[in-house]
Amino acid sequence: MARYVCSFTLAVPIENLFPSLREVLKSCNFEILYDAGDYLMGREVPGHIAFSKLVTAEVLVDRTTATAREVRMSLVIKNEELPLQLDNHCRQIFESVQRAIAESDRWQLLESVSS
Secondary structure, three states: OOOEEEEEEEEOOOHHHHHHHHHHHOOOOOEEEOOOOOEEEEEEEOOOOOOOHHHEEEEOOOOOOOOOOOOOEEEEEEEOOOOOOOOOHHHHHOOOOOOOHHHHOOOOEEEEEEE
């Protein structure tokens, strides 16, 4: 299973984060499957790639450290594909979503850490 993780610190009011984040994921060809207030799950829209390569995105917001102007969140991008090559489909989607979040005009990126 391929899995890529990134943490972000964003300058955005927490009440604006999830509507904006849903739009960013939709712009990256994801459909929102689950939205629970501090957790968001999306899946790549089927039809363009083999089912085993479909990517799932999970976003978890740390509300315990959130302030009125700053939010920390973790992004996990994964699929069932074995990451036999460095430049696999899951990695490409991870980099695309990571870039979309970093470059969004809906917030200011304060910090990004990938692992």
